[in-house]
Amino acid sequence: LHQEIWHIGVNMLSLWFLGPAVETMLGRARFLALYLIAGVGGSVACYLFAAPNLASLGASGAIFGLFGATGILVLRVRADVRPFVALLV
Numbered sequence: 764l765h766q767e768i769w770h771i772g773v774n775m776l777s778l779w780f781l782g783p784a785v786e787t788m789l790g791r792a793r794f795l796a797l798y799l800i801a802g803v804g805g806s807v808a809c810y811l812f813a814a815p816n817l818a819s820l821g822a823s824g825a826i827f828g829l830f831g832a833t834g835i836l837v838l839r840v841r842a843d844v845r846p847f848v849a850l851l852v
Contacts, residue, residue: 774822781829788836801828 786794805824809817 770823774826777826777829778822781826781833785829785832785836789832797828797832798825801825801831804828 782794785797789797802822802825805827808824
C-alpha cells in the first residue's frame with residue numbers, strides 16, 4: 764500500500780538501482796533476509812516512535828536498509844563513494 768504514486772515510483776527506482784548490486788555482493792538468501800528484516804524493522808520503528816495515528820506505508824524501511832547496506836559494502840571494498848553520494852543527493 765502506497766500513499767502517493769511518487770512513493771511507489773521512488774521505491775521501485777531505488778530497488779532497481781541498488782538491488783542487483785547488493786544481491787550480487789550478499790547472495791540471494793542474505794539479500795532477502797536484509798530486505799525483510801529492514802522492512803519489518805522500519806515498520807516497528809515507525810510504530811514505536813511515530814505519532815500514534817500515523818500509518819506505515821510502502822517498502823521505504825526496506826529501501827533504506829538497502830541504502831545502508833550499500834554504504835557499508837562500498838566502504839568494505841574500498842570503492843569510489845562518489846556515485847553513492849550522488850545517488851543520495
